[in-house]
Amino acid sequence: VAxxxxxxxxxxxxxxxxxxxxxxxxxxxxxxxCPHKLETMRDAxxxxxxxxxxxxxxxxxxxxxxxxxxxxxxxxxxxxxDAREGKTDTAAADLQELEHEVEQFIAALxxxxxxx
Amino acid sequence: xxxxxxxxxxxxxxxxxxxxxEWGFEAVTCRSGDEAWEVLKEHDCPxxxxxxxxxxxxxxxxxxxxxxxxxxDDYVYIIFLxxxxxxxxxxxxxxxxxxxxxxxxxxxxxxxxYINTGVMLIHYIQGRKQFxxxxxxKITKLYEAMKIMKGSITDLASxxxxxxxxxxxxSGSYDHFLDxxxxxxxxxxxxxxxxxxxxxxxxxxxxxxxxxxxxxxRIKGSSGKGFAAVANEIRQxxxxxxxxxxxxxxxxxxxxxxxxxxxxxxxxxxxxxRKTEELFNVQRAEFxxxxxxxxxxxxxxxxxxxxxxxxxxxxxxxxxxxxxEVEESSSSDEIELF
Numbered sequence: 001v002a003x004x005x006x007x008x009x010x011x012x013x014x015x016x017x018x019x020x021x022x023x024x025x026x027x028x029x030x031x032x033x034c035p036h037k038l039e040t041m042r043d044a045x046x047x048x049x050x051x052x053x054x055x056x057x058x059x060x061x062x063x064x065x066x067x068x069x070x071x072x073x074x075x076x077x078x079x080x081x082d083a084r085e086g087k088t089d090t091a092a093a094d095l096q097e098l099e100h101e102v103e104q105f106i107a108a109l110x111x112x113x114x115x116x
Numbered sequence: 117x118x119x120x121x122x123x124x125x126x127x128x129x130x131x132x133x134x135x136x137x138e139w140g141f142e143a144v145t146c147r148s149g150d151e152a153w154e155v156l157k158e159h160d161c162p163x164x165x166x167x168x169x170x171x172x173x174x175x176x177x178x179x180x181x182x183x184x185x186x187x188x189d190d191y192v193y194i195i196f197l198x199x200x201x202x203x204x205x206x207x208x209x210x211x212x213x214x215x216x217x218x219x220x221x222x223x224x225x226x227x228x229x230y231i232n233t234g235v236m237l238i239h240y241i242q243g244r245k246q247f248x249x250x251x252x253x254k255i256t257k258l259y260e261a262m263k264i265m266k267g268s269i270t271d272l273a274s275x276x277x278x279x280x281x282x283x284x285x286x287s288g289s290y291d292h293f294l295d296x297x298x299x300x301x302x303x304x305x306x307x308x309x310x311x312x313x314x315x316x317x318x319x320x321x322x323x324x325x326x327x328x329x330x331x332x333x334r335i336k337g338s339s340g341k342g343f344a345a346v347a348n349e350i351r352q353x354x355x356x357x358x359x360x361x362x363x364x365x366x367x368x369x370x371x372x373x374x375x376x377x378x379x380x381x382x383x384x385x386x387x388x389x390r391k392t393e394e395l396f397n398v399q400r401a402e403f404x405x406x407x408x409x410x411x412x413x414x415x416x417x418x419x420x421x422x423x424x425x426x427x428x429x430x431x432x433x434x435x436x437x438x439x440x441e442v443e444e445s446s447s448s449d450e451i452e453l454f
Binding site: 019058 | 220
């Protein structure tokens with residue numbers, strides 16, 4: 001049974017008017033671009049610059065939001081909100097958490113969307 | 117219809133591109149605010165723009181403000197598509213010039229509805245602009261035609277003035293001719309008087325010659341006969357002279373009669389000139405009325421043109437405020453009254 005916290009396919013399908021092909025397209029786009037996104041996140045966290053972290057996390061959150069409000073979304077959003085308020089002390093740990101969630105999320109996408 | 121997408125997220129680009137294609141729109145994609153502005157600043161830019169808020173280069177807010185400040189009457193319907201979801205964010209976007217605000221994750225049906233609303237508005241604005249442009253073009257043409265008509269009226273009025281002046285000149289020449297004729301007749305009158313005197317003289321010569329004939333009977337011989345013959349000849353000549361004088365006086369009297377007739381026609385001519393002046397005044401009044409009507413019509417056309425421009429401005433179009441060239445009217449200044 002799929003973990004609805006990791007990925008609930010009903011959410012994006014509802015937003016996309018049940019267009020599975022479109023969901024596949026954006027899932028593939030997300031998976032292809034994900035390494036670049038994570039790299040941007042890592043660079044931002046390494047710089048310790050709250051504004052950079054905020055921008056990168058905001059963008060990442062936006063990308064994941066296309067697939068619903070899952071655990072990866074919440075992890076990205078936490079980093080987004082903290083950085084917006086200038087809080088960077090937990091950024092490195094949060095990034096690890098985000099990477100973990102994204103890994104599971106991508107696996108779910110491959111399994112439930114791309115393989116469907 | 118072309119729709120601009122400004123977003124740096126590849127998923128958003130894919131999602132929007134494919135959806136727009138499916139809905140029958142042509143997507144123009146830009147991955148930064150700067151790239152989007154390069155497209156939107158052009159005159160013939162896409163009429164609908166879907167803007168992300170946060171992206172590299174200019175952000176969505178700045179883009180929206182720039183589009184609204186653009187010196188062009190091409191309206192762009194702006195939809196914000198962003199994961200910023202606070203009320204103050206929505207208000208900021210609308211104040212910057214956004215027409216609608218869609219929160220990420222995008223709900224396609226919601227987005228499609230906003231795009232359709234945008235298309236309706238753009239079509240309405242374009243139709244209205246076309247109507248307004250046509251109206252202004254027609255008003256300008258009408259105004260130009262009226263200026264030409266006004267010119268013709270002025271020319272006609274001037275021609276009437278010239279004709280009237282010529283009639284007055286002719287009337288003056290006729291009066292001058294009559295003066296000269298009068299002088300001539302006065303001279304003739306004097307000649308007539310002299311001729312009358314001559315007639316009297318010839319009568320006296322006749323009597324003298326009769327007396328001379330009587331006296332010659334008292335002279336004896338051939339001398340008396342010769343004297344009587346000469347007296348008779350003188351008498352005959354006096355009679356002939358009397359007849360001539362009588363004939364000339366009779367002709368001169370006819371000339372005097374003609375003068376009376378000619379002077380009689382003077383009144384007729386003066387009456388004709390007076391009637392012509394009356395006609396001119398009526399004509400002139402008609403020209404003035406026509407000129408006043410043209411003035412009113414010109415003013416109404418200018419007001420209509422201004423209203424059309426004001427409506428464009430009210431409607432949010434950045435139009436060039438080109439007023440109709442005002443031309444003072446004029447026949448009144450150019451026509452001389454009698």
